[in-house]
Amino acid sequence: MTNKTNAEVAIIGGGIIGSAIAYYAAKAGLDVIVVERGELACGTSSRCDGNILAIDKDPGFDSLMSRKSQDLVAHLAAELEHPFEYRAPGSILVCESEEEMEAAQQWVNRQKEIGLPFRMLDREDIRNESKFFADDLLGGLECATDSTVNPYLMTFSLFEGAKKLGARILQKTDVTAVRREGGQFHIDTSRGEITAKQVVNAAGVWAPRIGQMVGIDIPIHPRKGHLIVATRQENVGLRKVMEFGYLISKFGGKRKVDPETEQYGVALVFEPTESQNFLIGSSRQFVGFDTRVDLDVVRCMARRATRFYPKIGDFSLIRTYCGLRPWTEDHLPIVSRVEEVPGLIIAAGHEGDGISLAAITGKLVCELLTEQSVTSIPTEPLRLERFMARNR
Structure with missing residues (x-):
């Protein structure tokens, strides 16, 4: 210059x-x-992870904005010269309790009212999704258009x-x-x-x-988040999975979890990658611009992940890292x-x-x-x- x-x-x-x-x-x-x-x-x-999601957006303007973005990304995948690992397998939220299933049904109803492709999943759907899931999960919900990229x-x-x-x-x-x-x-x-x-x-x-x-x-304030990268010896799942409690954590609500999980804002996020590994999240903390890995948070995230996927406890950890989300109230x-x-x-x-x-x-x-x-x-x-x- x-x-x-x-x-x-x-x-x-x-x-x-x-x-x-x-x-x-x-x-x-x-x-x-x-x-x-x-x-x-x-x-x-x-x-960060690399998802183009409507499933976790507040029904209405937020989720419709994400749906528009999904359409644009599909066009970009065809239009740009360099591929970026675009896939559109949909994503799911899984529920632990009858209370969450009722809230999930309301969430699905509100999204369907504005024309988004949401549906409820029952216990059998969850079993068919992955043999690694905990047996006591009651069901969940799906958004069929959610996609993923390499950011x-x-x-x-x-x-x-x-x-x-x-x-x-x-x-x-x-x-x-x-x-x-x-x-x-x-x-x-x-x-x-x-x-x-x-x-x-x-x-x-x-x-x-x-x-x-x-x-x-x-x-705008920095909101810290941890991610774990693990290797999969065999296929754990084909698409993005989050716990329904992720929505509560994201929007600042109270969940029925242990104090440490609440303190660190930990909620399950699972994402398979193109390289045959998977990402485990997530945490949410206001600690300024500190991006150092906190092993207490990592252990808490691992515990939360094994609650939903008990059989991945012996999988190999590759690395952990932190990012800062630009948060608005x-x-x-x-x-x-x-x-x-x-x-x-x-x-x-x-x-x-x-x-x-x-x-x-x-x-x-x-x-x-x-x-x-x-x-x-x-x-x-x-x-x-x-x-x-x-x-x-």
Whole structure:
């Protein structure tokens, strides 16, 4: 990069959200530059599972937004040159109690009312799903359209697609200041100055830091999560499985679990991978930007996993790692123009749904950048102003 570079759109953040925005914006003919302080996909996008889920989204706007994203990802899988391990096997939630089965039935009814392909599963369905399941599981529910990707490969595939369309990608480039003067943005970086007509803040858990540079408070906080990678000597399951209690944990409710499981926000997540291993999650903690592995949390997750899959207790552990989810208090991302700073768009705060919602976020931000009068999904629920109104 020369000491001064100009672009129509500067995207700050080289994760999966930034990659989707770069691809759709470049495809629309915009002159795009992406600034990433580390390597591409080196933050949250490299420390997560890879699911495009509607099953765990609140029925209504949330689940319909995810369903839209699923359709876009299916198109991307056919459209992009580099494959990213896309599969659409559906996913399931399993229930431990009659109380959870009743709640699951209500969840299914609400999702079916808005046209989503949900159905209840009985005890026999669960037995047929995997011989490794505990015998006392009562049933669960399924969403047939849920899909899975390799988040690394999808991020790189989108960036490669964007580059072919003319986008420029700057890695190992730290943004040190952003200011708006004379109708355009001046972005100071560790590799010189960038000027742009519009800026997209897609910096995930670090979005508030970029917001502070232009005097904007962005209410996003890091929420830590652990993952275990284990090797499967034989096939445990073919698709994503979560416990119904995951929904309660995700949305901050109270579950009937031991104090440690509650304290660490642990709930079963099982995901088979293309490489014939499987991922075990999950945990949820507010501990700032600390990404060190806590073995107490890992043990708690392993105990929870063996409650649902008793026979995987002797499988080999490969590694454990942590990521930071960009959390907002209403569990929806911020995908919004900033009225106080014309030309600035925020696209962050997806919590654990960044992979799920990357495609629809990229499409929506492109529509905002090109000032479309009709957008793919309503923008009102995602506006930054919803938090300001709440805090007045």
